[in-house]
Amino acid sequence: MRRIRRRRRAHSVVAMSDLEVRDLTRVFASGDTPRRAVDGVSFTASSGLLTGFVGGNGAGKTTTMRMIMGVLAITRGEVRFGGAPVTRHDRREFGYMPEERGLYPKQPVLEQLVYLARLRGIAAPVARREVLEHLDRLGLAGRAKDHVEKLSLGNQQRVQIVAAIMGQPKALVLDEPFSGLDPAAVDAMADLLREHTRRGVPVLFSSHQLDLVERLCERLVILGGGRVLASGTPDELRTKGFTRHRLVLSGDAGFVRGVPGVLAVDVDGSSALVEVHDDAAATRLLSAALERGAVQEFSPVRPTLAQIYREVTS
Template sequence: MLELRKVCRSYSGRQVLHDVSLSAARGQLTGFVGGNGAGKTTTMRIILGVLNADSGQVLLDGEALSPASRTRFGYMPEERGLYPKMPLAEQLAYLARLHGFPRSRARARAVSLLKRLGLGGRAEDALESLSLGNQQRVQVAAALVHQPDVLVLDEPFSGLDPMAVEVVLGVLREHAAGGAVVLFSSHQLDVVERLCDDLVIIGSGRVLAAGPREELRERHGTRRYELITEDAGWVRMIPNVAVDEQTGGRALFRAEEEAAQQVLAAAAQRGPVRSFRPVLPTLSEIFKDVSAENAEELAR
């Protein structure tokens, strides 16, 4: 497990990370989300050792990270950093050799990874000849080519079409299933919600919420309910109920549990109830709620 414990960091006297604590387990995909300037990239650079924390700890399996242990990390920056004129397989093999792979194994690993990412036919092409989406796949391959124990990816799905997202996701899941830590940032909340096992939400340099995806949906955000019956127009008249959508016999509304149960009881008295269920908040809704709560706290 990768852990951060109370990590702080300042730039020119301005504190940008405030006691950041988070964990990313082996075998799972952990999403790291936040707005621009939230502290995601600074946190990732501290994990990688590119930046030093002012205080706090970064641990892997309970041990403090060292330069030697960080050689087993893989990193994909948001900015592309590969050689544009160098053939794909050649530069991936070169990166693997820098991590100690013998020449033949490095080449085999590079070619295999390109095939898995749908680029097997482009192995001898220069990076600059690829579309931006395919260049993004090569960036993912570069982070993975030396089979790292910890994989840290900054916006890995940026610029990818839905099919490419599925291909990259499959590769990341395979790597996690082999026992690696996989932590990635993204501003695409719908993608993160669908893909991740665990989530960390950061804002203003503070962790606002963290935990398993479904647990966060249970704990945070506004609880809504969906009622399907013969006619749901009357739901608007129930006290302490806010209807978000209502068409014919379907109503989607916000309410505390007691008021929701009043709606259900009233519906049962009026006729058959086809469906009544809680609707958990989306990650986007949770993000908005915890960000608003953080803003209110900072304003006090």
């Protein structure tokens, strides 16, 4: 390994700084027909919050993250950090986990993580202590001297995570950090990320695991076709569109199909799942139900992130 020039390590206290993406666009030249992979994407990964970045394959998540980190040139738009255009110095203090993992397969885990930490300006003794602490928390203390190629894919993922979070980064941009992790490792990783948000760090991560994103994130950004289809807190996303209610009666619920302003999503005997367009429709539905007998339940149903995702991407 080449000799490393030591830089001063950044202070562990992070100023409250948002990571902002404004009208970010990337066009790839492809013969006579350029391809617009990301088209006017705007959102904010707020300081001290976990922001989940979700979308199908080809939605533009990885391309957006590469532009945030300066790995890929921006066709139009800008990235801002702390209220100003992001600089090369800012990016050097970001923790980044790319889609293509950057580990050396034939080098020992501890040795290369210490090396990567020293590239970020951390003194060797401090780096070694921090690496060992993180490996222990992720269940890899006994594998520190193993070559990366000897580890399972899930354990390699844990090593890559450690590489991204070393040195008190000012922001974290993580592409599929939970991929291949078992439940215990997911919990350990979530705890580590929350420690960074408590320092005021904005954390943006992509994932195909919608239930995990829903459980962990304070804000969500749903991408499709290179554009933002929906964004906000989980509660904000749940309240957009029509409200679903569950209606349970003493008799048959089939009549709901004929109530104006009510869409019957599912009817099964005495129960029905309906979408109510407005308060007037809810009143009509409940009045019609009471005319037919006792109403045992009429309550709103909170949609899951998976249901919201299917609705906005369909």
